Amino acid sequence: MPGPAVIEERIPxxxxxxxxxxPEHETDSPERRYFRKPREGARTHHLHAVETGSAFRRDHLxxxxxxxxxxxxxxxxxxxxxxxxxxxRDDRAAYTEGKTAFxxxxxxxxx
Numbered sequence: 001m002p003g004p005a006v007i008e009e010r011i012p013x014x015x016x017x018x019x020x021x022x023p024e025h026e027t028d029s030p031e032r033r034y035f036r037k038p039r040e041g042a043r044t045h046h047l048h049a050v051e052t053g054s055a056f057r058r059d060h061l062x063x064x065x066x067x068x069x070x071x072x073x074x075x076x077x078x079x080x081x082x083x084x085x086x087x088x089r090d091d092r093a094a095y096t097e098g099k100t101a102f103x104x105x106x107x108x109x110x111x
Contacts, residue, residue: 007033007049019047028093031056063103066110073106 011021011033019035026033031054037045050057067074080102088094 004051007051010049014047014049019045029056059107062110063106066106077102077106 014035015021017037018039019037020039022034022036031050033049035047035049036043037047048060050060067077077099080099084095084098088098
């Protein structure tokens, strides 16, 4: 399984594709590397680089799979994200924290 050193080695190649590496997100999630695109202005893409066998990756893929199988869960998540984006438009941390209970409940039911 590729470790953090392999991910670190690939940062310049990802940046060459027009992504901005945002290392300050590692304070909250040290197991991932976060990139966004475009480098300036409104984001259109974001990319998370994580270790293949990590719990972070496993949980994210399980959450994705659960939403694909249960359209009602996906609709509930979409509605929650819209409400949180409206309520916390200038507070990314609060927006992210607002999703935590929902994600945890889906993972508990799914797994």
